Amino acid sequence: MVRILNIYIFTLVVFAISINTLSAQTVSVEAKLDTTEFLIGDQVGLELHVKQPVNVDVAIPIFDSELTNQIEIVEQSENDTSLLENGDWLIKKRILITAFDSGYYALPPIPVLYYSDTIKTEPLLFKVNTIKVDTSQAIKDIKMPYAAPLTFKEVLPWAGGTIGVALLILVLVYVFRKIKRNEPIIRRLKPKEPAHIIALRDLTKLNNDKLWQKERIKLYYTELSDILRVYLWNRYSIRTMERTSEEILESLKISDFKNDELFDELQSIFKISDLVKFAKFKPLPDENATCMNNAYDFVEKTKLIVVEKEEEIQIENEQQKVESGNKELIEKIDSK
Amino acid sequence: MNETVDIKELNDRIEKESSFVDMIKMEMGKVIVGQKHLVDSLLIGLLSDGHILLEGVPGLAKTLAINTLSNVVKADFSRIQFTPDLLPADLVGTMIYSQKKEEFQVKKGPVFTNFVLADEINRSPAKVQSALLEAMQERQVTIGETTYQLPRPFLVMATQNPIEQEGTYPLPEAQVDRFMLKVVVDYPKFEEEKLIVRQNIAKEFPKATAILSPENIINARNVVKDVYIDEKIERYILDIVFATRFPEKYGLEKFAPMINYGGSPRASINLAMASKAFAFIKRRGYVIPEDVRAVSHDVLRHRIGLSYEAEAENITSEDIITEILNTIEVP
Numbered sequence: 092m093v094r095i096l097n098i099y100i101f102t103l104v105v106f107a108i109s110i111n112t113l114s115a116q117t118v119s120v121e122a123k124l125d126t127t128e129f130l131i132g133d134q135v136g137l138e139l140h141v142k143q144p145v146n147v148d149v150a151i152p153i154f155d156s157e158l159t160n161q162i163e164i165v166e167q168s169e170n171d172t173s174l175l176e177n178g179d180w181l182i183k184k185r186i187l188i189t190a191f192d193s194g195y196y197a198l199p200p201i202p203v204l205y206y207s208d209t210i211k212t213e214p215l216l217f218k219v220n221t222i223k224v225d226t227s228q229a230i231k232d233i234k235m236p237y238a239a240p241l242t243f244k245e246v247l248p249w250a251g252g253t254i255g256v257a258l259l260i261l262v263l264v265y266v267f268r269k270i271k272r273n274e275p276i277i278r279r280l281k282p283k284e285p286a287h288i289i290a291l292r293d294l295t296k297l298n299n300d301k302l303w304q305k306e307r308i309k310l311y312y313t314e315l316s317d318i319l320r321v322y323l324w325n326r327y328s329i330r331t332m333e334r335t336s337e338e339i340l341e342s343l344k345i346s347d348f349k350n351d352e353l354f355d356e357l358q359s360i361f362k363i364s365d366l367v368k369f370a371k372f373k374p375l376p377d378e379n380a381t382c383m384n385n386a387y388d389f390v391e392k393t394k395l396i397v398v399e400k401e402e403e404i405q406i407e408n409e410q411q412k413v414e415s416g417n418k419e420l421i422e423k424i425d426s427k
Numbered sequence: 428m429n430e431t432v433d434i435k436e437l438n439d440r441i442e443k444e445s446s447f448v449d450m451i452k453m454e455m456g457k458v459i460v461g462q463k464h465l466v467d468s469l470l471i472g473l474l475s476d477g478h479i480l481l482e483g484v485p486g487l488a489k490t491l492a493i494n495t496l497s498n499v500v501k502a503d504f505s506r507i508q509f510t511p512d513l514l515p516a517d518l519v520g521t522m523i524y525s526q527k528k529e530e531f532q533v534k535k536g537p538v539f540t541n542f543v544l545a546d547e548i549n550r551s552p553a554k555v556q557s558a559l560l561e562a563m564q565e566r567q568v569t570i571g572e573t574t575y576q577l578p579r580p581f582l583v584m585a586t587q588n589p590i591e592q593e594g595t596y597p598l599p600e601a602q603v604d605r606f607m608l609k610v611v612v613d614y615p616k617f618e619e620e621k622l623i624v625r626q627n628i629a630k631e632f633p634k635a636t637a638i639l640s641p642e643n644i645i646n647a648r649n650v651v652k653d654v655y656i657d658e659k660i661e662r663y664i665l666d667i668v669f670a671t672r673f674p675e676k677y678g679l680e681k682f683a684p685m686i687n688y689g690g691s692p693r694a695s696i697n698l699a700m701a702s703k704a705f706a707f708i709k710r711r712g713y714v715i716p717e718d719v720r721a722v723s724h725d726v727l728r729h730r731i732g733l734s735y736e737a738e739a740e741n742i743t744s745e746d747i748i749t750e751i752l753n754t755i756e757v758p
Contacts, residue, residue: 313758332756335716368758369657370434370713 117179118143120203122212131221134165134189139212141182141203142175150204151184162196163189193221286325287394293318294386303379309367311379315386316364319357322390336361353392356385437653438712444650445710447639451499454635458495459488460626461619467708468610468725469496469584473644474651475704477607477697478563478583480548480598480729484590487612493544493584500644501637502541503578509551511594515558519568533570538562541578541641545585549595559583560602580644600688600732607697608722609729647707654703655713659758661699664719668695670751671731679754682747685737690730698726716757724748 118141125136143149151170157163165187173181190196195218200211269276297318302311320331320339329342340358348354360382366372374382448470455466465481469492472479481489490506497504507518520536537543538559545559562568566577585606587598603609615623626633666677672689674682690698699714701722706714724745731744 330753333753335720335757337717365715368659369715370655371657372434 118147118149118203118205118210120201120210120212122198122201122215124198124215124217127215127217129217129219131193131219132189132191134187135217137186137188137198137215139184139186139201141184142179143182143205144179147205149182151182152201152203154186158186158188158198159196161190161192162198163191165189190219193219195219285395286322287390289325290318290322290390291387293321294383294390298383303376308373308379312364312367312382315382316361316368319360319386319389326393326395336365350392353389357389360385360389434655434712437655441650441654441707441712442710444647445707447643447647448708448710450638451496454499454638455492455495457633458635459492460622461615462488462492462612465489465492465610465612467705468608469493470708471701471704471722471725472584472608473500473580473582474647474707475607475697475700476580476582476648477700478585478605480603480606480609481584481586481612482589482609483586483612484614485588487614489586489612490544490546493542493586495635496584497542497544498635498637500541500639500641502580502641502644504542504544505537505540506544506546507537508546509548509555511550511552513551513555515555518555518558519562520570522571531571533573533575535570535575536568538568539575539577541580541582543581543583545583547588548585549587549597552596553599556596556598556602559585560605563605578641580641580648603729604691604693606729607701608725610725611728651704651707654706654711656699656703657713660702660714660716660719663716663755663758664695664698664702666755667719667723667727667751668698670755671727671747674747674751677751677754679750682742682750685734685740685742686747687732687734689732690727694727694730698723701726720752723752 121140123138123140125138129135139151141149141151154164154167167187168183168185171183173183175181195216198215198217200214202209202211266276294315297311297314302308302314316336323329323339323343324331327343327346327348329339329346331339331342334342340354340361343354343357363372363374363378363382367374451470452466459466465488468479471477473496481493483489494504494506507513516536518536519538520534522531523534524530525532543559548556548559562577563583566579566581568575568577614620668690670677670679670689671686671694674680674686698719702714702718705718705722706712709718711718727748728744731747733742733744733747737743737747
């Protein structure tokens with residue numbers, strides 16, 4: 092019986108040892124630092140590698156803000172699992188550590204749990220150096236942090252806001268003044284005078300000035316041709332002031348001016364004007380009057396008539412009123 | 428129309444005196460196909476006593492045009508091919524020792540003629556150019572201690588090639604200014620070139636006949652001087668020239684940094700003279716703005732000094748003149 096018991100105990104011990112050895116061979120843990128020596132306050136990476144079979148559950152520790160009292164954790168990555176060629180898993184974790192005191196530090200073994208067992212990394216040793224201080228020199232004052240230069244992106248919202256507020260104030264002032272003066276807030280721009288109105292007014296003024304009657308023929312024709320040139324510029328958008336008479340007439344032809352009679356009238360005015368202006372030509376009084384009449388005629392017959400919509404509607408309404416009035420009258424007469 | 432006596436008389440006179448213009452054009456047209464602008468410019472130079480600089484690539488009938496003009500006028504003509512080894516004495520003449528007479532005798536150079544064709548003027552060094560340009564300006568040449576008057580009419584027509592600038596001596600600005608006109612000769616049109624080819628492969632090349640004497644030209648020049656130019660036109664001419672000097676005053680601020688120097692007073696004089704000659708060619712007794720505009724490019728293109736900025740911007744004097752003419756108010 093005792094022998095049987097001994098054999099049983101021996102078998103259990105061998106079994107237990109064999110399981111432990113098998114497991115220990117399949118899970119391995121390794122920790123390594125990027126460097127074993129660094130400057131105070133620098134940040135150094137600590138790589139934790141765990142190799143394990145696929146069917147084994149391993150618990151890798153989650154670290155708090157520090158590994159020891161003096162070794163702080165800046166950040167730590169998530170577990171990164173990859174499959175090895177032999178079918179095992181490799182779990183990687185990267186921890187960024189730092190220390191704010193100089194000297195030698197021992198990184199304690201990091202435990203990794205699997206089943207009821209624990210496997211630990213090797214302890215690591217590293218050195219934190221301090222900055223060498225030249226004690227022979229006088230002690231310098233603490234330097235203030237450097238001020239970073241302002242960027243456009245930082246200034247933009249402030250500048251935009253300021254301009255916006257300024258504009259708002261201006262608009263409010265404008266609106267307030269308008270209300271105070273009892274004026275409309277939005278003023279309608281006065282429409283530009285039509286070309287023919289300007290030309291006819293200037294021609295009338297020139298006619299009233301009686302320049303050729305006062306023997307000021309050159310001035311008379313200079314002004315007459317200028318009025319027509321301004322009219323053509325406003326009416327047909329031809330750059331007349333910088334062009335010669337011939338060029339103006341040429342441009343008018345190009346702009347599809349169809350009326351030959353009016354074209355000849357204009358040509359005649361320009362021709363006489365050029366002769367008077369540049370060749371001491373003295374036309375007969377009849378010719379002076381004819382030129383003026385032709386100029387009036389040209390403007391009157393080429394003026395651009397724009398009928399405004401409001402006027403059109405007004406005319407239509409009036410026509411409708413007249414028609415309805417007529418109908419009523421006819422009905423009354425019929426009824427009588 | 429009741430014209431004042433002066434203008435009427437002048438117009439009639441010019442109508443009569445300028446009848447030869449059409450004949451010259453006709454005779455030149457026998458030899459020169461197209462190139463109307465070139466022929467007009469040669470006539471302007473001839474009638475207003477101004478020298479002409481022709482610029483164009485080879486083979487555009489520059490030399491032929493000048494040669495033909497001298498044939499038509501029946502005047503003495505010399506052609507001087509400017510080369511790098513040409514000397515001033517080769518041009519104006521020199522003193523030669525006569526062993527027989529045991530004294531120095533004057534040997535007049537080819538410049539003593541009515542029409543001088545200075546072919547490729549920029550191929551000779553500055554001293555030769557200066558000798559010719561002095562003769563152009565003074566219309567006299569001094570050899571030894573004696574000054575000799577050049578024959579009348581005296582007209583220099585120089586050519587230069589805008590390409591092949593290597594080994595050339597560009598004319599200094601001060602000397603270019605002495606040319607009344609700088610005419611840019613362009614390629615003929617398609618149909619014109621067809622005629623040129625036909626003309627040149629035919630058995631006989633047409634010849635221009637002499638229809639005028641140098642005296643006729645001198646008389647015509649006096650008539651050209653009588654062409655009436657109004658004060659308004661004078662102002663217009665001055666506005667154009669002043670705009671090349673002070674573009675900012677004429678609303679052309681953009682050209683201010685592009686112009687180093689504008690047209691000289693000689694430019695104003697030549698513009699007025701050329702306008703009169705152009706009016707004469709058009710058989711008119713008075714100048715109109717069209718005449719001024721027609722000759723402005725030829726008179727001003729070599730008188731505007733461009734800055735590096737203009738060159739960088741690819742702005743030419745042509746562009747500046749065109750813009751000035753399109754900006755200044757026509758009287």
